[in-house]
Amino acid sequence: MRGTVFTETMLGTVRLDADTRDRRIRLDLRAETEEVLRPHRTTRARLTGRVRIAGIADAPCEEGELEISPLARRRIRYRLTFTSGGRTLVLDGWKSVTARRPVASMTVLPVTLYEGGTRVGEGVLRFPLTTGLAPFLLSFRFPRREDHAEHFAPRWDGTPGRTEVWYTTLTDPATGTGVWLHHEVTAPADGSEAFAHGWVAAFPREGEVRHARFGPVPWTRPANGFDADQVTAAAGQLAGSAADFQWKISERPQGESLFTFPRWSWRRPLLPAAQMLPAARAAYDGVFSYGQDTLTLRGAPGASARIYGHGNAHRWTWLHADLGGGDVLEIVAAVSTRPGLRRLPPLVFLRLRRGDRTWPRRAERSAVGWLGLGRFRAAFGLPRWTVTGRTLLRRIRVEVEQPPGRTLTLEYRDPDGARAVCRNSESADARVVLERWWGRWRPEETWVLDGTAHAEAGER
Secondary structure (H helix, E strand, O other), X not given: OEOEEEEEEEEEEEEEOOOOOOEEEEEEEEXXXXXXXXXXXXXXXEEEEEEEEOOOEEEEOOEEEEEEEOOOOOEEEEEEEEEEOOEEEEEEEEEEOOOOOHHHHHHEEEEEEEEOOEEEEEEEEEXXXXXXXXXXXXXXXXXXXXXXXXXXXXXXXXXXXXXXXXXXXEEOOOOOOEEEEEEEEEEOXXXXXXXXXXXXXXXXXXXXXXXXXXXXXXXXXXXXXXEEOOEEEEOOEEEEEEOXXXXXXXXXXXOOOEEOOOHHXXXXXXXXXXXXEEEEEEEEEEEXXXXXXXXEEEEEEEEEEEEEEOOOOOEEEEEEEEEEOOEEEEEEEEEOOOOOOOOOOOEEEEEEEEOOEEEOOOHXXXXXXEOOEOOOEEEOOOOEEEEEEEOOOEEEEEEEEOOHHHOEEEEEEOOOOOEEEEEEEEEEEEEEEEEXXXXXXXXXXXXXEEEEEEEEEEEO
């Protein structure tokens, strides 16, 4: 099932009843529907965005609804709530669509302002056709509606030589402690019985990184996720115990799923491995304890991810960075184990989600570029590694630092029996610089993460 997403900007004036002059008003809105927009039907959308009233308000839209019914009800109604100077205001209005005046009726929006049900002002906004039509039309997207729960179901079909992973990383906002929960199923290449195992780790701001393993135990093929050795990882819930670690955590996804590799590679496992995030941004609540320390998680930011394939790459790096404000960056860079591909530079899969847009637009773009040109590049190393790349109008540089005192080294075995070593830090540092071409390269955004980046470097 697909939905519809688009953005719209409207300009105008508004006058409060207690005021003596008109004030300029600007609405920058993002509408999101649960279905494909059909003009002959009534469609309801959720509104987010920002309300700006000169000298009075510059505030986010806290609650918003858009009723799109140009033919069935002959109106397009806007209703949104925002806060101004401690006052909660509601803007309500609709475009009355008529065939006699099609352009004016679709672009003029009379509005009324309310406070606590009482009218406190009115105004008129207009859609700027000259400057706004092209961005409005180009903003339309029809994203696939992903069900987070469906991606937690086990993928392994009994084929030897496969590995499947569920992992969750988060940062406790109260203490800055990073948490790593790794759940894995390994089906040995020699056809012997598949087994489940994993580990849990805590990365405090001060003090020693600690971890504990669970399993291995026979894999019993549960239907809804990982369930083995009294440890579970399913949609919305993580629980278990290992040595002196205990946890019971609920997960609340806060955005769409993110496919780091091409979407088709997850649905049809043709590549050596593929990774995706059912919950690219999520909030975590619950209790996580280890030894004498207990974390009470309240809205801890993090993410859950999935991996399915033949095992680990020859060398790899990984980064998950919650950049704040709904922005998130995911990077996987790897060198294949296959003899012919091992000599090639690392393939980089980079996905930067900002608002409702993901850059680069296609996952293949950062890995292969255009006929090999413009491919993103990774420079491996510890404690520091980097990723750089560009498209036609944007370029990015990512610098990741994994301090030795905040990095955990773990060994395990791939399905073919080869030894793999990962060096993971859930309290890494990162600096991300995004630039845009405006006649010359100019900074568009810079993010600095101090101990809140989740990173890993590994090898076989």
